[in-house]
Amino acid sequence: MILPPITLTGHAQKEAWQNKVLPPVERLGQDVWSIPVPFPGNPMRYTLSYLLLGAGDAVLIDPGWDSDAGLDHLTAGLRQAGLGLTDLTGIVVTHFHSDHLGMAARLRIASRAWVALGDREVRRLSASEDLDLVLRTHSEELTLWGVPADRLAEVAVNRLELTHLRNLADPDLRLIDGSLVPAEGLDLRVVTTPGHSPGHICLVDEPHGLIFSGDHVLPRISPHIALELPGPANPLADYYESLDLIAFEDAMEVCPAHEYRFSGMQRRVAQLVEHNRERSAEVLRVLDRHRPETVWDIARHLTWSRGWDSLQAFSLRLAVSETASHVVYLRSQGHDIDVPVTEPRPAVSR
Known part of the structure; x- marks a missing residue:
């Protein structure tokens, strides 16, 4: 099925992505800034942090991977917005991954800003x-x-x-679905969107016409949906439900944590659903043709963008855990799949 394309809005960001360089710091509106923070040694290359200025409050979304170089880039970006580290009053992190939460502990010490995560997000360790x-x-x-x-x-x-993982920051605040980020002069609504992580959140800024989507919805790649142990029993089912929650309109600009900005959330959600449905269908075809006995055997027969043989270490772990999530989802849909997959143990928010 050919689905309608999204509309590119972050032209400088996409050009930088294609040229494999950091995009520029950008002012998205009078009180909103996009600041790239390097993600060294990773194909994603950078995290897009977003600075929002309220009436006396300054909130940073997803401060990025912790490194001296990252802090330098973030500090320079804040300086362009007329701020220093000590001017930050709040840090909101969309989920508990190192390329989002990593810098939070260092920034909290420097600024005394509070750190917030969604109330359903879990600490991995x-x-x-x-x-x-x-x-x-x-x-x-x-x-x-x-x-x-x-x-x-x-x-x-x-x-x-x-x-x-153990050294990542604990949150000072937990944000519940539908609540507003506690910052004077800002109107940031929390939407709980599990899937990529157990308690991922997106943030909707209707006055500025922006949706900060974290890793839940990206413009080009499909976010990784893994079976994590411990973790939710059916993360792919959670992801489908969360996509429905965030696809409430199509005109607002989407500000993801990686790649580049775009509009067309409903169109992108349709593409992501189609991609994951096709992936599940491919798993069923592999099961029918090859009679695999393990998740690994399924994964090695699936299509991977650079080929199965190119996957190593962390990327290989992601591939296997993603395949496991499809197996669990297909079982929940009534398919009889005789491949061992441990039932995830419940994870506890901390």
């Missing part, structure tokens, strides 16, 4: 958890999914990654 137990459990789950023994160390999360 607490300070009290036994890292050896987490590592062992994760390896057991990947083994159940069929990851070969000689690839297990490559695919599994490692101690350095876990330590990084």
